Each structure stands twice: as structure tokens, then as C-alpha cells.
Amino acid sequence: MSLQLVDIGANLTHDSFDRDRPEVIARARAAGVCHMVVTGADMASSAQALELCRHNPGILSCTAGTHPHHARDFDPEDAPVKLRALLACPEVVAVGECGLDYFRNFSPHADQLRTFELQLELAAETGKPVFMHQRDAHTDFMPVLRRYRDRISAGVVHCFTGEDEEVREYLDMDLYIGITGWLCDERRGTHLRDLVKLIPPDRLMLETDAPYLLPRDLKPMPKDRRNEPAYLPHILQTAASCTGRAAENVAAETTANAARFFKLRLPGHME
Numbered sequence: 001m002s003l004q005l006v007d008i009g010a011n012l013t014h015d016s017f018d019r020d021r022p023e024v025i026a027r028a029r030a031a032g033v034c035h036m037v038v039t040g041a042d043m044a045s046s047a048q049a050l051e052l053c054r055h056n057p058g059i060l061s062c063t064a065g066t067h068p069h070h071a072r073d074f075d076p077e078d079a080p081v082k083l084r085a086l087l088a089c090p091e092v093v094a095v096g097e098c099g100l101d102y103f104r105n106f107s108p109h110a111d112q113l114r115t116f117e118l119q120l121e122l123a124a125e126t127g128k129p130v131f132m133h134q135r136d137a138h139t140d141f142m143p144v145l146r147r148y149r150d151r152i153s154a155g156v157v158h159c160f161t162g163e164d165e166e167v168r169e170y171l172d173m174d175l176y177i178g179i180t181g182w183l184c185d186e187r188r189g190t191h192l193r194d195l196v197k198l199i200p201p202d203r204l205m206l207e208t209d210a211p212y213l214l215p216r217d218l219k220p221m222p223k224d225r226r227n228e229p230a231y232l233p234h235i236l237q238t239a240a241s242c243t244g245r246a247a248e249n250v251a252a253e254t255t256a257n258a259a260r261f262f263k264l265r266l267p268g269h270m271e
Helices: 021-030 043-054 068-073 079-087 109-126 138-151 164-172 192-198 229-243 247-262
Strands: 005-010 033-038 060-064 092-101 130-135 155-157 176-179 204-206
Touching: 005 204, 005 229, 005 247, 021 033, 021 229, 033 043, 033 229, 033 247, 043 060, 043 079, 043 092, 060 079, 068 092, 068 109, 079 092, 079 109, 092 109, 092 138, 092 247, 109 130, 109 138, 130 138, 138 164, 164 176, 164 192, 192 229, 204 229, 204 247, 229 247
Parallel strands: 005 033, 033 060, 060 092, 092 130, 130 155, 155 176, 176 204
Antiparallel strands: none
16 A cells, blocks of 8 residues: 655654664655654754754654743743744744643643743744644643634644543644554553544544654564654554544545645645
């Protein structure tokens, strides 16, 4: 089966890829992943992601932003200036990864909320879509997002692992949903196999979140347990099975969604 897939979330600046990053990208391409969006998690990794994109034009794009884990380090005076400069670059296709994470709580809630809101403000200002993270924080996440939803062009809740009520509220707000290898985890992802059926074909996107969230049912399992974009077709197959749609159709739908959302120049897809 010849596929054309987009991995909308790959942490390719992670140091686990330092030894073989070009080979990782080549393996993804050979597996049918035609484009990867590199996730920016803080100012440093966002700048690194941009540099990586410039060395791989047409293959990589990136996001720029600050993950809630790093919100305590987001200077509300200096960081927006630096982030605005990154967002002006054509390789940077979304604001984020931004949002709230009350599961790990690596940053105080007040810092997370302030940093999330500042990035939504930048998204409204620049017209770039928002790449969002939410874990165990839905009650606080929604009021903030509602205040900005009419002003931001589009948003995706990436690495969705939530419940029925959450996915329905996101879809009611005309958001996209990103699904990862969590779907393949028989311990904690079983509920997603029903929820993915609720996501309309024009609102679903696929991602690996590499090097994290290696699909637990992948065979053969890599010895280093590192996830990489080349495994995206495995996630596609599981998503297709859950939705009852042909894998070729889900591949075409999710790739079209990614091209539209990130304004990617992909063969056969209009920007």
C-alpha cells in the first residue's frame, strides 16, 4: 500500500535522535511519511526545530512555543518577543506546544495559565493555528480557550487521551484532534478506540509524539524503545480499524487535514 502521511507531532530535536537524525527522517520517508511537523517545547527547542527545518526544506515544518511543563521559565516580557520572531518564519506553521498539564505539574498552575493565554494571544495576532496540550486540566483549559476561539484561525488538541465529554466539547469548538500510539496501548488506551469513532474524518490527524509513546503492540519492538515517525503507519492501521474505514481513506483524510491546518505545500494538496 502506497501511503502519504503527515506526522503532526514529532520531537525530532530530542537528544535521543542526535546519533541518527538523518536516518530517522529517511526511514520515515521510506515508510510513507511525506512530512513531519517538529514540535517546539520551549524557546531553545523551538529555535532548534526551525534550524532543523531549514536543513530539510519541504520535508519538515515546525511549531514554536512553550509546553506547560516549561511555563515557569517563560518570561512574560522577553519570551513573547522571541516567540513572535520565530512565528514570522515560514517554516513555523503553528503556535505551541502550549496548554495546561495538571498531571505532572512541573510548573505552577498560575504560570501555566499565564503562558497558555499569552501564546493564544500571539496566535490571534499572527493568524497561525495553535498546537495544544491538555492533560488533567480540562476544567481550566476550556474557559481560557473559549475566550480566544473566535480570534484564532484553527486549533488542534494534540496527543488526545481524554474522555467522551472532552472530545465532544473540542469538536463543538471546531477543533482538530491528534491521535497517537496511545490508541495502541491495551493498558490505558482502550477507551480511545471507541472515542476515535466520534471524530469526523475532516477533524482527525495522526502523530507519533516521537520519541515518546511507542505503540505497545508494535512488532518487532525496537530494542531502545524509542518511537520514531516511521511507525506512523502502524498508528494509521489501528485508527482505521477502530473507525471501520479503509486505511487508504484515513491516510488521505488525515493528510488533507494536516495540509489544510498547517498550510503545507504537499504534492496533490492545495495550500
